[in-house]
Amino acid sequence: MHRKGPVAYSSCNSALAMTQYAIQTQELTREYSTVRALDRLSLEIPAGSIFGFLGSNGAGKTTTIHLLLGLLRPTAGQAIVLGYDVSTEIDEVRRRTGALLDNAGLYARLGVQDNLEFYGRIWHMPRRERRARSEELLRQFGLWDRRKEPAGRLSFGMKRKLAIARALFHRPDLVFLDEPTAGLDPVSAESLRRSLVELVAQEGVTVFLTTHNVPEAGKVCDQIGILRSGQLLASGSPEELRASAGSNRIVVRGSGFTEEAFTLLALRPEVESAETRGGTLYLCLEPGSSAAPIISLLAGCGVQMEEVVRETTFEDAFLSVLGAEGHQPEPARVARGRFGVVRADEAFALNVPEREGHNLFAGVA
Amino acid sequence: MIRDVASVTWKEWRELTAAEGRESGLLGLVLFVGLLGLFLPYQVGRSWLSAPWVMLFWIWVPIFLMTTVTADTFAGERERGTLGSLLATRLPDRAILAGKIAAAVTYVWGATLLSVPLSLIAINFKASGPLAYYTPGQLSTVATLALLSSIFGAALGVLVSLRSPTVRHAQQTFSLGVLVAFVFPVFGLQLLPAATKTGLIQALVFGEAGRVALVLAAVFIVLDVLLVTAAMVRFRRGRLLLN
Numbered sequence: 001m002h003r004k005g006p007v008a009y010s011s012c013n014s015a016l017a018m019t020q021y022a023i024q025t026q027e028l029t030r031e032y033s034t035v036r037a038l039d040r041l042s043l044e045i046p047a048g049s050i051f052g053f054l055g056s057n058g059a060g061k062t063t064t065i066h067l068l069l070g071l072l073r074p075t076a077g078q079a080i081v082l083g084y085d086v087s088t089e090i091d092e093v094r095r096r097t098g099a100l101l102d103n104a105g106l107y108a109r110l111g112v113q114d115n116l117e118f119y120g121r122i123w124h125m126p127r128r129e130r131r132a133r134s135e136e137l138l139r140q141f142g143l144w145d146r147r148k149e150p151a152g153r154l155s156f157g158m159k160r161k162l163a164i165a166r167a168l169f170h171r172p173d174l175v176f177l178d179e180p181t182a183g184l185d186p187v188s189a190e191s192l193r194r195s196l197v198e199l200v201a202q203e204g205v206t207v208f209l210t211t212h213n214v215p216e217a218g219k220v221c222d223q224i225g226i227l228r229s230g231q232l233l234a235s236g237s238p239e240e241l242r243a244s245a246g247s248n249r250i251v252v253r254g255s256g257f258t259e260e261a262f263t264l265l266a267l268r269p270e271v272e273s274a275e276t277r278g279g280t281l282y283l284c285l286e287p288g289s290s291a292a293p294i295i296s297l298l299a300g301c302g303v304q305m306e307e308v309v310r311e312t313t314f315e316d317a318f319l320s321v322l323g324a325e326g327h328q329p330e331p332a333r334v335a336r337g338r339f340g341v342v343r344a345d346e347a348f349a350l351n352v353p354e355r356e357g358h359n360l361f362a363g364v365a
Numbered sequence: 366m367i368r369d370v371a372s373v374t375w376k377e378w379r380e381l382t383a384a385e386g387r388e389s390g391l392l393g394l395v396l397f398v399g400l401l402g403l404f405l406p407y408q409v410g411r412s413w414l415s416a417p418w419v420m421l422f423w424i425w426v427p428i429f430l431m432t433t434v435t436a437d438t439f440a441g442e443r444e445r446g447t448l449g450s451l452l453a454t455r456l457p458d459r460a461i462l463a464g465k466i467a468a469a470v471t472y473v474w475g476a477t478l479l480s481v482p483l484s485l486i487a488i489n490f491k492a493s494g495p496l497a498y499y500t501p502g503q504l505s506t507v508a509t510l511a512l513l514s515s516i517f518g519a520a521l522g523v524l525v526s527l528r529s530p531t532v533r534h535a536q537q538t539f540s541l542g543v544l545v546a547f548v549f550p551v552f553g554l555q556l557l558p559a560a561t562k563t564g565l566i567q568a569l570v571f572g573e574a575g576r577v578a579l580v581l582a583a584v585f586i587v588l589d590v591l592l593v594t595a596a597m598v599r600f601r602r603g604r605l606l607l608n
Contacts, residue, residue: 071449071452091455091457099450101453103446103450105446105449105451107380108445110383118375118376119454122372123455163450166450
């Protein structure tokens with residue numbers, strides 16, 4: 001899997017664009033009578049990456065997929081998919097892409113394997129290859145033992161897996177997944193995510209997925225676009241979005257967290273809470289506060305600091321983007337100055353297993 | 366293109382003959398074959414083989430079976446949410462359309478051809494005298510007219526199904542259309558001058574079967590071309606999804 005940073009927009013028609021980007025859109029717009037479902041979307045998605053489109057229901061995610069697959073005509077703008085103009089070369093696009101749309105679209109009366117068989121026939125795969133590929137994918141998704149059953153008898157999660165297997169069946173260069181884990185229980189969703197990431201890594205396919213599950217996007221995607229009311233608010237890697245959001249949570253790993261240090265921290269107006277757990281000090285600062293004076297204070301109290309990390313969850317970044325655009329997130333309920341108490345909004349953050357951060361200060365004594 | 370049409374036809378056939386829901390499909394098929402292959406020939410007797418008016422049965426009865434088969438083609442896919450995924454594949458528009466029409470035609474035409482040997486059993490069971498059988502000319506006339514009427518029914522059914530939100534809606538619209546198409550000539554006949562009316566009835570009852578078959582075939586070829594063209598014109602991926 002390639003991990004690439006954001007890139008500046010270049011001409012959609014350049015030869016370079018054909019190889020470097022799986023998807024390029026320029027001012028792509030779609031209107032339904034009085035509603036503008038997608039508003040001048042300009043995107044560049046590097047080939048071989050997993051791109052996540054984050055947004056709430058009705059944000060324009062599904063419309064984007066339909067436009068990129070030529071199922072809808074844009075009102076304005078241009079889209080290049082795998083080097084082909086969607087408006088004039090849609091057959092070439094469809095030849096090289098796979099899709100799981102908002103509805104899994106499985107044929108309930110057909111057997112599990114027959115659902116894949118049909119798509120293998122559509123893409124003119126030889127019989128032997130169809131058989132081998134269906135066995136490979138059904139085993140990978142844990143559906144091999146149920147291959148003879150009608151797809152309609154599968155559980156919801158199994159149907160989603162089968163639909164993803166079908167989208168990947170003909171080894172497309174690019175696959176569109178519209179909310180692949182929507183409606184799944186957490187265990188099934190995690191299992192599906194893992195299978196998906198493994199497959200993508202194996203086959204080097206570019207993935208364009210939409211979701212309104214923020215942690216999922218943060219975990220799975222190389223690049224993320226945040227969409228609201230048809231407008232792209234921000235895009236970049238999860239790390240970049242976290243970095244741009246900033247954080248008010250500081251984690252200090254080390255020793256020597258004395259009573260004196262806590263007393264001095266309590267006197268600092270920008271410190272909202274502080275607690276130690278297993279040799280780690282967790283601090284919450286007021287938004288926008290600098291960490292440097294606090295680090296100096298701790299150093300002055302003789303605290304031995306091995307690592308200082310300013311931590312941001314991806315949810316923080318997501319809410320920050322939405323907040324910056326006029327939708328302020330719910331204000332965190334903070335017990336100001338009550339040391340040893342975890343901030344109320346940490347309960348939300350704790351739902352996110354991934355807690356990556358930016359190392360501000362390592363090995364400070 | 367032929368391979369793509371075959372892929373769609375393969376899928377349609379698998380759905381038509383799938384274990385799930387096979388009972389209702391089989392019941393319709395048994396009723397159809399029972400009516401066209403046993404009941405009607407038994408009632409009519411030897412005239413079933415040669416009377417020109419019998420050709421109307423070989424034309425109209427397949428169209429009624431078509432109602433259940435074609436209503437599902439697009440309206441069923443739309444209702445079950447499979448249409449979007451199908452339209453997102455590399456299949457050309459014409460292959461999807463032709464594949465669905467081909468599946469419906471082969472299913473209904475096949476059932477009609479199955480009724481032919483059964484009709485001989487029914488006729489010979491009832492009639493005394495020498496063995497009744499179809500001449501090659503009669504057989505090819507029946508097969509050709511049944512094929513042309515199956516294409517007519519399939520194209521009309523697909524055309525209706527393209528724009529119907531549900532299978533039930535498609536079935537109702539199609540049935541109504543078939544009923545109108547069936548009733549219209551009957552009432553139209555009453556409006557004709559007496560001499561023309563008598564001439565037509567005499568041609569159907571006592572006329573030369575081959576000539577009547579040729580006229581009917583010509584009419585159906587024109588209708589088939591018109592309907593298939595209309596279906597191709599109305600098949601637009603974007604509009605199908607929006608609806």
